[in-house]
Amino acid sequence: MKCKSNNNVVYSCKYHVVFCPKYRRPVLVDGVDERLKEIALEVADEMGFDIIEMEAMPGHVHMLLEAGPQLGIHRAVKRIKGRTSHGLRAELPWPRTRIPVLRASSHFVSTVGGAPLAVVRQCIENQKSV
Template structure:
């Protein structure tokens, strides 16, 4: 059974796989930096009411599986994650400033996940008048 969330106006299930990388894909997300990044992402998620379902920090990229209120939007979530973590990590780990002009690239990957297969949804919509 699928679990839905809701706000005042929308009942939703919007899950996304997000990947973003440090500038030049430098392998700087290791040891204490990786641990602190996980803590920061978890705290930011609480602050902006986003559920992190799964998270993994690789030396040169971050994987997140998140559920996001569609009225807040995935772009705002990624922007908040990248902006706040860049600020705090560069303050706490000055070596990041000397190695990179900015912590994160401007780009990111996002893909929706979960729900019914595309073909099943298409058939459901096509058959609406027949049921």
């Protein structure tokens, strides 16, 4: 197991995160999914956490994140969801016409302590074939 560190903490905190567009509408298609990934990676760089794996399906997004305990996973997910929703709706006109708000307020987070990292990564990679 590889650990990361900052000035105060040595950690290995990996999370499986799933979130959906409002009403789980299939709006993450036709390039929207790729732009969502780009925006999420920008947020990760700004806030100092890593997105290990990410897959956007038409109605939901799976991510495998590694974030420090001082950052807090809720803060990272909130920023990703907010920035992607705002950015996609500003750049692309058709998501605005489909639904008034792109993101739902809830999300699912699970720590990846019990499953081997390779298994979770493979699960997220194989979402498209399900």
